[in-house]
Amino acid sequence: MGGASFRLETQGDAVHANRNVTIAGGEIEAVSGGDTLDVNGDILVKGGKLRLTSPAEPPTKGALMCDLGVTIMGGDIGFVGNTGAEISMENQPLLMVSYASVKSPGILTLRDQDGTLLQEVNAGDNFNLSGFSCQEMKIGETYSIFMEDGKIADVTLTDTITRAKAD
Numbered sequence: 218m219g220g221a222s223f224r225l226e227t228q229g230d231a232v233h234a235n236r237n238v239t240i241a242g243g244e245i246e247a248v249s250g251g252d253t254l255d256v257n258g259d260i261l262v263k264g265g266k267l268r269l270t271s272p273a274e275p276p277t278k279g280a281l282m283c284d285l286g287v288t289i290m291g292g293d294i295g296f297v298g299n300t301g302a303e304i305s306m307e308n309q310p311l312l313m314v315s316y317a318s319v320k321s322p323g324i325l326t327l328r329d330q331d332g333t334l335l336q337e338v339n340a341g342d343n344f345n346l347s348g349f350s351c352q353e354m355k356i357g358e359t360y361s362i363f364m365e366d367g368k369i370a371d372v373t374l375t376d377t378i379t380r381a382k383a384d
Contacts, residue, residue, distance in 0.1 A: 226341065230255050231269075237285075240265050240292065248341035249278075253298060256283040260302070264291045271298030272342040273319050280348075294350045295338040297325060306377045311350040314362060314370055314381045319343045326363045329353070335360070 222244040225231045231247035237258035246268040247253045253269040254260065260283050269280040280298035281287055287300075290307045304311060312327075320343065327336040327349045336349050347362065354360065354374060362370045362383070370383035 225249070227251070234258070237261070239263065240267065245269070246339070248339065250342070251278050252282045252301075253280045253296070254282065259283065259285045260287040262287070262289045262292045262294060266293045267295070268338050269294075269296040269298070270339065270341045270344070271296075273298070273345045274343070277301075289350055291352065292350070293336065293352075294348070295325075295327070295336040297338055297340040297344040297347045298342075299346055300348070304378065306350070309350055309352050310354050310356055310374050310376070311348060311378045312354065312360060312372060312374060312381070313346065313348045313378065314372060314383050315346050316344075316369075317382065317384050319345050320364065320369070323364050328361045328363065330359050 220243045225247040228250040230251040231249035231253045233255045235257045238256045239261045241263045242265045244266040248270040253271045271278050271280045279301045280296035282301040286303040288305050322340050325338045325340050356374045359373045372381040
């Protein structure tokens with residue numbers, strides 16, 4: 218995929234592929250009642266803008282699901298929902314936050330220390346995990362996650378993949 222832009226809202230899986238998928242550009246926004254991006258192979262993200270949403274229940278459904286693994290080399294990625302994939306990062310970090318309680322649908326935003334908006338994801342269903350990755354994010358910097366009713370977490374990136382817990 219590259220260069221195209223589309224938005225999907227589905228009750229089942231949003232995008233399903235039976236082979237490896239490379240995303241090199243374009244914009245994909247998908248809200249699903251099942252798996253959002255489900256690939257029977259590898260997912261390679263080189264660029265583009267991805268906004269993926271899947272429900273918190275059942276836990277077997279997820280925003281990023283694949284048989285072999287996800288490699289993110291570039292792009293602007295925001296997701297809410299489970300992941301059923303091994304994720305590796307090249308060139309930019311990934312922040313994954315799990316929440317102690319299930320969050321209600323709404324707009325989830327990621328801001329840097331100066332308050333600059335880096336990402337916005339429409340959480341179309343209840344969720345308990347979110348993930349963010351973009352070129353502007355840097356290890357050692359602190360980022361804030363907000364929903365409409367205020368800040369829900371401050372997280373400092375400590376590694377290429379930072380996993381954090383929030384209320």
